[in-house]
Amino acid sequence: MTLDPSFIWTAFVQILPAIPTTLYITIVSMFFGLLIGTAVVLIRIYKVPVLHPLAAGYVTLIRGTPMLTHLLLIYFGLPMLIDSLAESFGWSFRSVSIPMIGFAYISFSITAGAYMSEVVRSGIIAVDRGQLEAAHSVGMTTFQALRRIVLPQAFAASLPNLSNGVIGMLHGSTLAFTVSVVDINAQAQIVASSNWKFFEAYLAAAVIFWGLTVLVERLTALIEKRINLYNRGGVT
Amino acid sequence: MGAQFDITAVFEYFVKLLPFIKISLLIVAGSIVVGLGVGFLVALPRLYRIPVLQRISQVYASFFRGTPILIQLFLFYYGLPELLKTVHIDVSRVPVLYFVILTYGLHSAAYISEGIRAAVTTVDRGQIEAGYAVGMTGFQAFTRIVFPQALAVAIPILGNLIIATLKDTSLAFTLGVMELTAKSQSLGQLSRHFIESYIALAAIYFILSFLLEKVFFALERRLLRHESRSETAERVSLGKKWLKRRLETKVAWTKGGTGI
Numbered sequence: 001m002t003l004d005p006s007f008i009w010t011a012f013v014q015i016l017p018a019i020p021t022t023l024y025i026t027i028v029s030m031f032f033g034l035l036i037g038t039a040v041v042l043i044r045i046y047k048v049p050v051l052h053p054l055a056a057g058y059v060t061l062i063r064g065t066p067m068l069t070h071l072l073l074i075y076f077g078l079p080m081l082i083d084s085l086a087e088s089f090g091w092s093f094r095s096v097s098i099p100m101i102g103f104a105y106i107s108f109s110i111t112a113g114a115y116m117s118e119v120v121r122s123g124i125i126a127v128d129r130g131q132l133e134a135a136h137s138v139g140m141t142t143f144q145a146l147r148r149i150v151l152p153q154a155f156a157a158s159l160p161n162l163s164n165g166v167i168g169m170l171h172g173s174t175l176a177f178t179v180s181v182v183d184i185n186a187q188a189q190i191v192a193s194s195n196w197k198f199f200e201a202y203l204a205a206a207v208i209f210w211g212l213t214v215l216v217e218r219l220t221a222l223i224e225k226r227i228n229l230y231n232r233g234g235v236t
Numbered sequence: 237m238g239a240q241f242d243i244t245a246v247f248e249y250f251v252k253l254l255p256f257i258k259i260s261l262l263i264v265a266g267s268i269v270v271g272l273g274v275g276f277l278v279a280l281p282r283l284y285r286i287p288v289l290q291r292i293s294q295v296y297a298s299f300f301r302g303t304p305i306l307i308q309l310f311l312f313y314y315g316l317p318e319l320l321k322t323v324h325i326d327v328s329r330v331p332v333l334y335f336v337i338l339t340y341g342l343h344s345a346a347y348i349s350e351g352i353r354a355a356v357t358t359v360d361r362g363q364i365e366a367g368y369a370v371g372m373t374g375f376q377a378f379t380r381i382v383f384p385q386a387l388a389v390a391i392p393i394l395g396n397l398i399i400a401t402l403k404d405t406s407l408a409f410t411l412g413v414m415e416l417t418a419k420s421q422s423l424g425q426l427s428r429h430f431i432e433s434y435i436a437l438a439a440i441y442f443i444l445s446f447l448l449e450k451v452f453f454a455l456e457r458r459l460l461r462h463e464s465r466s467e468t469a470e471r472v473s474l475g476k477k478w479l480k481r482r483l484e485t486k487v488a489w490t491k492g493g494t495g496i
Contacts (some may be wrong), residue, residue, distance in 0.1 A: 003318060064442040066403035069434060070419060080241065171304035175407075185306060198314035206303045206311055213302035223335040 011191050011204040012169025018187035019208065020100070025183060027172040028105045030166055040117040051137055055117075055218035067107075067172050074107035075179050099203065103178040106116055112169055117164055123158030124150065156227045163220035167213055244407055245432035246439075249423050253433075253440055260444075263405045267402040268398060270341025275348030282353055291350065305339075305404050312339040313411050315325035336408045340401060347397050355390035356382060388459035397450030399445045404440070416440060 043055045044049075062070065078155035079095030087091055100136035126152050184205050191200035277295055281289035298306065313335050317327050359382045367377030409418035420437040423429035 035388055061442060064436045064445045066406040066417075066441055068406040069438040069441060072434045073431070073438065076424075077436060080431060171306075174304040174306040183430075185304070188307070192310075198310065200312045200456075202307055202314060206299075206307045209307060210299060210302040211302055 004197060007195065007197050007200040008204050011188070011195075011197070011201040012207065014191045015184055015201070015204055015208060018182055018184045019212075021176075021181065022170065022173050022183040022212075024063070025101070025104055025108060025134055026166065026170045026183070029108035029112045029169050029173075030116075032105075032109035033116040033165075033169070033176070035107065036113030037116030037120045040113065041120045044117075046122070059114045059117055062111060063118075067111050068175055068178070070111050071104065071107040071178060073173055077101045077102065081175045100153070100179050101176070103179050104173070104181050108169065108172065108176075110171070112165065115168070119158050119161040120154070122161065123154035126157035127153045128145045131218065135165060140152075156224075159220060159224050159227065163216060166216055168215065170212060196213070240403045241427060241431060243425075243432075245427070245429045246436050248365040249420065249429070249433045250439060252423060253416055253419055253436055256414065256416050256419045256446065257411070259333075259439065260405045260408075261403065263333070263340060263408060263413075263415065264398060265444060267344055267401055268342030268394075271344035271348045271397075274342060274345035275352060277351040279356075282349070283356055289396060296397050297346040297349055300343050301350075302395040305343050306407050308343055308481065309336065309339050309411060314341075332411050332413055336411060336413050340404065343404075344397055344401055348394070350384075350493065351390055351393040351397065354428035356394065359385045384459075388456070389454045391452060393458055395449065396458070398452075399448050402445055402448065403441065459460035 003124070022089070023172050040055045040059060043051045081097070082093070082098075086095075096198070131153070132142075133143050135149045140148065140151040173183055173192040176183045177189065180186075188201045189206035190202075192198040195201070278293040279295045280286075313332070316338075319329050363381050363385070364377050367381045368374075372380065375471065405415060406417040408415050409421065412418070414439060420433040424433040
């Protein structure tokens with residue numbers, strides 16, 4: 001078995017159709033992660049009575065355990081939970097009807113939620129408290145002030161973290177192969193084992209991931225340039 | 237799927253998993269040792285701006301940060317024996333564990349090199365000049381002045397990285413290394429008590445990363461005791477390495493991203 005350079009290209013072409021799956025997982029988990037993260041941050045900042053310790057525990061627990069264990073726990077635990085609930089309440093819904101990728105979406109969203117809550121929190125902290133007070137003094141409600149004043153600035157401040165989060169989830173989505181979702185990694189595995197050319201296939205997969213990562217970085221740089229237009233502070 | 241949930245099984249599996257902690261920790265320790273060595277070598281050309289080598293170490297860091305660790309594991313496991321075969325070294329009998337340690341080592345080296353760069357640049361250039369002014373050589377100034385200060389900055393970075401590596405070792409099961417995750421999977425398969433064994437697994441990882449975090453926090457406090465009023469940045473606990481840490485001089489520490 002020797003290195004077959006031409007097969008790298010063949011594998012590359014064969015892996016390409018799996019890119020959307022990886023991107024779906026990344027985008028869906030980031031989207032719900034941001035929603036969960038924002039909710040967690042609001043709960044923690046406003047110290048909502050019962051939910052506050054729960055939110056703190058959620059973040060610590062998720063960040064202290066590997067992403068793989070979340071996926072495995074959801075994959076094995078959720079069907080058990082749903083089925084036993086369905087039996088006792090007489091629902092017709094059974095866990096079998098959840099597609100495999102659904103487990104990946106759910107578990108990665110939970111993972112992303114914990115990490116995103118830190119990102120959102122650091123973004124909100126970065127906005128000076130006086131801004132909110134100024135907004136109040138011109139007669140905005142708290143909701144208006146958050147939406148018009150605080151969140152846009154927090155978004156700009158946390159953009160680098162967000163992009164790192166996207167890249168982290170992009171790389172994390174490779175775990176989806178454990179629940180038999182055919183993403184880039186699983187496709188590379190299939191191509192590799194059906195042609196008995198492992199090195200070439202994984203090299204192609206690595207190149208694709210590298211390219212995607214660079215793409216995310218470049219996009220972030222573009223958005224950052226656009227979003228920081230208002231920022232005329234400093235000396236440059 | 238599986239048997240009825242049984243809480244006693246969680247404790248039973250927890251105890252059964254304990255002996256495998258040392259395999260996971262071995263991978264972490266081995267990879268950090270490799271990572272520190274390689275990371276230092278990779279950081280040097282960029283610190284001293286050596287023309288061609290600087291570019292190479294940039295591409296190195298970019299590649300290892302731009303591709304998932306899982307892909308890298310497979311790449312090294314299947315690729316390295318083939319590459320070494322061309323120079324007539326047979327590694328087909330080398331245990332998988334070494335490949336795993338090497339891959340994690342090279343992976344963390346990319347992050348460590350960025351960390352070293354960040355840490356060294358936080359030390360004011362005037363410090364080294366002051367070192368020269370009192371007659372130190374370049375080596376003396378580095379080891380006596382820059383290094384101890386850079387270490388204090390680097391410790392939280394290293395701590396985050398070690399915790400992240402610990403969590404990444406859960407992927408080593410894909411190559412058939414019998415560590416915590418692999419063991420919990422086989423325990424689950426034996427008795428069909430998957431949930432219980434994974435809960436025990438999660439508990440062990442959580443306890444380990446919690447302890448590691450406490451150790452590094454204590455270490456950081458001790459190394460920063462020379463600062464009159466500690467200005468440690470807001471801590472991101474149990475850090476995943478792609479969470480950016482803002483250091484005091486606004487040097488970013490990022491996971492993910494290729495930096496080119």
